[in-house]
Amino acid sequence: xxxxxxxxxxxxxxxxxxxxxxxxxxxxxxxxxxxxxxxxxxxxxxxxxxxxxxxxxxxxxxxxxxxxxxxxxxxxxxxxxxxxxxxxxxxxxxxxxxxxxxxxxxxxxxxxxxxxxxxxxxxxxxxxxxxxxxxxxxxxxxxxxxxxxxxxxxxxxxxxxxx
Amino acid sequence: xxxxxxxxxxxxxxxxxxxxxxxxxxxxxxxxxxxxxxxxxxxxxxxxxxxxxxxxxxxxxxxxxxxxxxxxxxxxxxxx
Numbered sequence: 001x002x003x004x005x006x007x008x009x010x011x012x013x014x015x016x017x018x019x020x021x022x023x024x025x026x027x028x029x030x031x032x033x034x035x036x037x038x039x040x041x042x043x044x045x046x047x048x049x050x051x052x053x054x055x056x057x058x059x060x061x062x063x064x065x066x067x068x069x070x071x072x073x074x075x076x077x078x079x080x081x082x083x084x085x086x087x088x089x090x091x092x093x094x095x096x097x098x099x100x101x102x103x104x105x106x107x108x109x110x111x112x113x114x115x116x117x118x119x120x121x122x123x124x125x126x127x128x129x130x131x132x133x134x135x136x137x138x139x140x141x142x143x144x145x146x147x148x149x150x151x152x153x154x155x156x157x158x159x160x161x162x163x
Numbered sequence: 164x165x166x167x168x169x170x171x172x173x174x175x176x177x178x179x180x181x182x183x184x185x186x187x188x189x190x191x192x193x194x195x196x197x198x199x200x201x202x203x204x205x206x207x208x209x210x211x212x213x214x215x216x217x218x219x220x221x222x223x224x225x226x227x228x229x230x231x232x233x234x235x236x237x238x239x240x241x242x243x
Contacts (some may be wrong), residue, residue, distance in 0.1 A: 032243045039206050048242070051174050051235055053219040054243075073204030079242060111243060119216075119235075121175035133176040134241035138210045 001067050002076045003059035005050055010078050010092050019071050019096040028103035030111050031148035032091040038134075046084045050117040055079075058145040063131045070106035072097040077110055080118060090122075167230040168192055169198060176238050180209055195234065196224040211238055 002018070012031075019027060034046050059077060066075055072127045084090055093110050096162040099101040174183045177193055192198035195215055202208070214237040221237075228234070 049175050049178075050242075051172070051216070051237065054216050054221070054235070054237075057219060060222075115240075115243035117240070118242050119174070119237050119240055121238065122241045123175070133179075133238065135210050135239035136176045136209070136241075 001063040001074065002062070003056060003063055004076075004078045005052060005055060005081055006078050007080075007082050010080065010089050012089070012092065015076055015092060016094055018076060019074055019094050021025070021033065021096055023098055024073050024096045025028060026097050026100040026103040028097075028100065028107045029092065029094040030107050031089045032111065034086050034088045034090055035059055036086045038124055041124075043086070044125045045086065045122040046125070048079070048084060048090060049121050049123070050079070050081050054116050058118045059114055062110060062117065065097075065113070066106045066110050069109065070097070070102040072102050072106045076092045076104060077114060078157055079114070079118075080121075105109055165230070165234075167228060170231075170233045171202070172233060172235045174235065176211070176237070177236055178210060181206060183217055190228075192228065194225055194227050195222070196233070198228055199224070199236065208236070213237060 002159050016029065063075060063077065066072065073096045075093070077091065077093045079091045080089070091111065091114065093149050095103045095107045095110070097106070120135050122135055123131055164235060166189055169188045169190055172189055173181050173183065183187050188202065190198050193200055195217065215237065216235045216237060217220060217226060217228070218233050
């Protein structure tokens, strides 16, 4: 089981070749690619940024969970960082197993969990010259940011459960 | 209350808004949420939900902080 961050283009053949075992009857792979649109806007390119120590740690947990939950032989995930163009592969997942059922299931699990848990962010650059960190648009309603009570409210939410 | 030096590493939107990727902060705060409030009062971070990691582990906002700890406030992730 392996997770890597890569600043360079992912060598699909090289990483697939690492998943080899004569007991395996199935190999499933997933490529997350940069597409040219998101939420109705035309995307020109993306930047990916990772918090490397924690991204690797959390992604390795995901890989271990996949090995635990699905009877697979091995799996690899490689995630890009840096500037990507339309069509580039941002993330690659490969799974090797005896039978295809668990390979498909584990592959889906790995990409779903990586996307929801691992500290990696992407910035989209649009055709109208704007750019946005995906999922990081500020709340549209007014929090009364400058008022002390709003700040206290936000902190007390964060300090719920103080021992 | 003892003064502590905390390292804060910033990524993505927080790195852009704060203008640095890392800084050392002096604080007398006892726990993370308290320390965050001090920083937020000074720097007015974007109003987005954040998680927090201490010394490269996800942790709770009510955890204690100690001299030499490394904190990262984690914006909503968007990998894949």
